[in-house]
Amino acid sequence: xxxxxxxxxxxxxxxxxxxxxxxxxxxxxxxxxxxxxxxxxxxxxxxxxxxxxxxxxxxxxxxxxxxxxxxxxxxxxxxxxxxxxxxxxxxxxxxxxxxxxxxxxxxxxxxxxxxxxxxxxxxxxxxxxxxxxxxxxxxxxxxxxxxx
Numbered sequence: 001x002x003x004x005x006x007x008x009x010x011x012x013x014x015x016x017x018x019x020x021x022x023x024x025x026x027x028x029x030x031x032x033x034x035x036x037x038x039x040x041x042x043x044x045x046x047x048x049x050x051x052x053x054x055x056x057x058x059x060x061x062x063x064x065x066x067x068x069x070x071x072x073x074x075x076x077x078x079x080x081x082x083x084x085x086x087x088x089x090x091x092x093x094x095x096x097x098x099x100x101x102x103x104x105x106x107x108x109x110x111x112x113x114x115x116x117x118x119x120x121x122x123x124x125x126x127x128x129x130x131x132x133x134x135x136x137x138x139x140x141x142x143x144x145x146x147x148x
Contacts, residue, residue: 019084020048020105020119022071023059023140030057033074036083040074043117044107047071052140053124053132059140060124060132063101069138073107073119081120088122098122 019040024031033040047068050061061069076084088098101121106114135143 017075018043018073018117018119019076019081020046020071020073020103020121022048022052022061022069025084025087026072026141029141031087036080038077038080040076040080043073043075044109045070046073046105046107047138048103048105048121052135052138053129054135054143055132059135060098060129061121062126062129063103063121063123067138073105073117084122096125097128098124
């Protein structure tokens with residue numbers, strides 16, 4: 001599902017009001033989503049089928065395939081979604097580096113149960129991957145900060 005320029009996924013029926021973050025937006029990293037406003041609410045942790053590439057200062061996920069990428073799922077507002085679009089270069093100067101996708105993810109909730117949640121995921125354009133190394137663990141934070 002690709003959204004037209006500037007369209008909020010929260011306006012869809014049913015609304016997509018969750019986001020899967022796997023890189024610098026994860027808690028404790030450079031663009032920690034919990035420091036953004038309006039504040040998101042952690043829903044839980046999840047793995048998504050895909051390949052995680054090390055692009056220097058940040059990673060990019062290419063969805064699908066046998067690999068697994070670890071991330072966090074947050075409930076967000078349309079205002080925070082717009083901020084994330086700016087961080088991922090979808091607005092105001094749209095590039096084709098990332099694509100905004102809506103995907104269904106099985107999320108492990110804090111109590112241990114699993115819930116299927118529709119999430120926004122910012123997928124890296126596979127045409128830009130080139131020779132970018134694969135993060136075999138699928139965990140950006142562990143790869144970048146092995147001492148944590």
